[in-house]
Amino acid sequence: MIFPHPVxxxxxxxxxxxxxxxxxxxxxxxxxxxxxEVRERAIFSAGVQNVDFLERAKEAIDKMVEGVTDRATQRTxxxxxADRFDMSALQxxxxxxxxxxxxxxxxxxxxxxxxxxxxxxxxxxxxxxLYRAEERKEPRDWPARWEEAxxxxxxxxFGNCVNWTTQSKNDLIICLDDKELWSPRxxxxxxxxxxxxxxxxxxxxxIDLSSEVSKLQRSRNFSLLGVAEQLPSxxxxxxxxxxxxxxxxxxxxxxxxxxxxxxxxxxxxxxxxSHEPFAxxxxxxxxxxxxxxxxxxxxxxxxxxSSRWLVSRKGSDSACRTETTLSNADYAxxxxxxxxxxxxxxxxSAFDLPYAPFDYNSGMxxxxxxxxxxxxxxxxxxxxxxxxxxxxxNHGLQAAVGISGKFGLGFALGQFLGDLASVNGEGIVKFLxx
Amino acid sequence: MIAVELKITVDTATPALQALGAALEPQNVLPxxxxxxxxxxxxxxxxxxxxxxxxxxxARTHYYxxxxxxxxxxxxxxxxTVGISQVGIRFRYFGGTIRAGQNPSSVGGKPTKYxxxxxxxxxxxxxxxxxxDMVVLWGKSGPFALAxxxxxxxxxxxxxxxxxxxxxxxxxxxxxxxxxxxxxxxxDDSEIxxxxxxxxxxxxxxxxxxxxxxxxx
Numbered sequence: 164m165i166f167p168h169p170v171x172x173x174x175x176x177x178x179x180x181x182x183x184x185x186x187x188x189x190x191x192x193x194x195x196x197x198x199x200e201v202r203e204r205a206i207f208s209a210g211v212q213n214v215d216f217l218e219r220a221k222e223a224i225d226k227m228v229e230g231v232t233d234r235a236t237q238r239t240x241x242x243x244x245a246d247r248f249d250m251s252a253l254q255x256x257x258x259x260x261x262x263x264x265x266x267x268x269x270x271x272x273x274x275x276x277x278x279x280x281x282x283x284x285x286x287x288x289x290x291x292x293l294y295r296a297e298e299r300k301e302p303r304d305w306p307a308r309w310e311e312a313x314x315x316x317x318x319x320x321f322g323n324c325v326n327w328t329t330q331s332k333n334d335l336i337i338c339l340d341d342k343e344l345w346s347p348r349x350x351x352x353x354x355x356x357x358x359x360x361x362x363x364x365x366x367x368x369x370i371d372l373s374s375e376v377s378k379l380q381r382s383r384n385f386s387l388l389g390v391a392e393q394l395p396s397x398x399x400x401x402x403x404x405x406x407x408x409x410x411x412x413x414x415x416x417x418x419x420x421x422x423x424x425x426x427x428x429x430x431x432x433x434x435x436x437s438h439e440p441f442a443x444x445x446x447x448x449x450x451x452x453x454x455x456x457x458x459x460x461x462x463x464x465x466x467x468x469s470s471r472w473l474v475s476r477k478g479s480d481s482a483c484r485t486e487t488t489l490s491n492a493d494y495a496x497x498x499x500x501x502x503x504x505x506x507x508x509x510x511x512s513a514f515d516l517p518y519a520p521f522d523y524n525s526g527m528x529x530x531x532x533x534x535x536x537x538x539x540x541x542x543x544x545x546x547x548x549x550x551x552x553x554x555x556x557n558h559g560l561q562a563a564v565g566i567s568g569k570f571g572l573g574f575a576l577g578q579f580l581g582d583l584a585s586v587n588g589e590g591i592v593k594f595l596x597x
Numbered sequence: 598m599i600a601v602e603l604k605i606t607v608d609t610a611t612p613a614l615q616a617l618g619a620a621l622e623p624q625n626v627l628p629x630x631x632x633x634x635x636x637x638x639x640x641x642x643x644x645x646x647x648x649x650x651x652x653x654x655x656a657r658t659h660y661y662x663x664x665x666x667x668x669x670x671x672x673x674x675x676x677x678t679v680g681i682s683q684v685g686i687r688f689r690y691f692g693g694t695i696r697a698g699q700n701p702s703s704v705g706g707k708p709t710k711y712x713x714x715x716x717x718x719x720x721x722x723x724x725x726x727x728x729x730d731m732v733v734l735w736g737k738s739g740p741f742a743l744a745x746x747x748x749x750x751x752x753x754x755x756x757x758x759x760x761x762x763x764x765x766x767x768x769x770x771x772x773x774x775x776x777x778x779x780x781x782x783x784x785d786d787s788e789i790x791x792x793x794x795x796x797x798x799x800x801x802x803x804x805x806x807x808x809x810x811x812x813x814x
Contacts, residue, residue, distance in 0.1 A: 230667055230682025234658070239724040256727070271666040278669065281628045283620070286807070287800055288632065296643065297659045528666065530643075531636050533796075534803055546807050 216253070219244055224266045234263050261524060268520040275529065276518035279503055280551040288531035289549055290542050293499040293511070293519075297526035305511075305527060309499045312510040317498040317540050500532055502542055504549050517552070612808050620804040623675045626797070631670030631677040633796035634789055638679065639665045641784045651721055658722040660685075692778030697771075711770035713743065720767040728767055743768040 223237035238259045245253035253259060278284065279291070293305065306316070501507045508517040519529050537543045620626060642665035651657055660683070667682035688695060698708045715721040725731065725743055734742040745765040 228667075228682060230680075230684060230686075233684040235722055235724050235727075239726045243726070268666060271669075274669055275666075278628075278632065281632075283625045283628045283800070284632045286803055287629055287796060288636075296646065296665065297657070297662045528662075530639065531632070534799065548807055 216241070216244055216248060216250065220262060220266075223263060224270065227263065227267045228270045234260065234267075237263060265520060265523055269514075269516075272516075272518040272520060272529075279531070282551055285503060285549050285551055286534070288503075288533050290500055290502050290532035290537040290540075291508075291529045292532055293521070293527055293529060295526055296528035299524075299526045303522065303525060305525075306499065308511050309507075312507050314499055314501060314507050314511070317500050500537075500540060500542065502537070502549065504552055613805050616804050616808045617801065620800065624672065626800065627672045627675070627677040628670070629796055629800045630793055631672060631679060633793045634677075634679045635668050635670050637784050637789055637792040638668045638681070641788075642668065645782075651718065656718075656722065686782065688776050689779050690782040692776045695774045695776070697773070711740065711772060712774055713768040714771055714774065716742070716766045716769050725768055731767060733770075734766070740770050742766045742770055 220241060223232070223241060226232040227234065227237060238256065241259050241263075242254055242256075245251075245259075253262075279288065293309065295302065295305075309316070506517075508521075509515055511521050513522040514520075519527065521527060532540075532542075534543070538545050543549075642661045646659065646661035646665065649661065664681055664683040664686055668679065669682070670677055670679045695712060697710055697712050700709060701707060702709045713725045715723070720728070728743075728745070730746050731743045732746045733740045734744050744767060
């Protein structure tokens, strides 16, 4: 299938409907090594060679994508089928859920990706954010994966913040003790997340921070530990270097905290090194850190007038909940945002695809970042535009892909690809790109 | 001598107007409307996902997250339609009556006689066929629940009777289920209208500034 021009969602979904089944006994890891174009067009599941089962699974997935049936119904039907075929590996709820969820999310993710590549939409929403859409008991460390792929972190919803977790159970919060540095959004955060019940109106823009610190100190959740002219470095504080020393984020944290770096942004607006005193606020009730998905525990080292600042996540929501997880987080990350055309989306994907889901049962999804915010974050200049990513089925298929005959995949791929490929006697599939 | 003057004027308005004209073609502007509404609805489902866990507890099915992922738009001519592909979303929004017999049973394949309403966290997100060890509990007016065969747990049938039983009820059986409309399932009209208006204005402004001519198909 060739998409010589940006395609509509309808076209994309129709293409999706034309997917073929691909019986294989390859493992999930082996499957991930297949070319993207094959994985996008094939319905398969690791180790599943039964064509009838895959046909039925495809029907189930199509119906679920259409919204005419639910997972429980289809899972029950598939399990009955697995029973009949004596496929013991497919009789567990978790395995069947994984198959159905992954494929449905793939279809939705693909549709969203194609939709997002429309020129008008790309113009309006040029970037996207990876975020936790569904909670998990043991979430993967997505910020680490993001960082490893070279991703940049951005301030969270509540303002330009830096925060991190400590190795102790309590949460250390560090704030610049200068009222001019405090944005109204940070004040809002303070009032709402930590001083619940205290409301601020627009007049709160002119708050006197020292009085707010006193309020915080008086509140039952905080104690003022002290005020220092300069913060200790991360290495001094934690006895070792922060993760990713070569990454800008950690360098900034280190530099800012040591006073060696200017507070500033990437766009040339430099500020003087921070000599302002810091207020140390420690949260006493660490157990109260079990915050909901939308109540990230953020607070606040706010550089003045910086439009691009780093940042951090206060651990994932669940990372706040246990001492063990906290001790693994040298510092927290921030929002994971990049242009839609950035290769990082493929880089973070276990499936090597530029759209969600990026891993099995990850709970992560994407949401649009509009142009104004993307400009504010420095991702794009005001006058910049992006070219939609063209999807060409043949584009990535010029290379021959060696696939061992023991996987029984060569013939299946040949059937699946039709005229687009030839299979030689050794099970090597040669893709005939145009 | 005749003086020759050559005046060169840089026309900045025409390209911008051309871009704007193209940008307002349905195939270019309607996707903006569609995505704007879609994003508003998706954000709303995100909030519901965070705020509305399973009433019965237990493993979450992430119903609202699924609704979010299933929210898409389709441009058809000069109209854009936003749809939500999620079973039950219409019932929740509009309310109404669900009757047994509309779908085949997950056990026998025949039209269902009863709807199975989860009674515990364990049964939430499951079908009756997932529990092979169940028995039907009968009352004066017929079967009313599916329960574990040999469980000794005490269950109180609070909302469907006052029986106390020495078994564990997993599903209530009902011939019909009434649902009240829940308009909070979707963002209210004003929120959607505001987002579309805002995004349309941004779109025009962006096209004007960038001279970008979207070329949607």
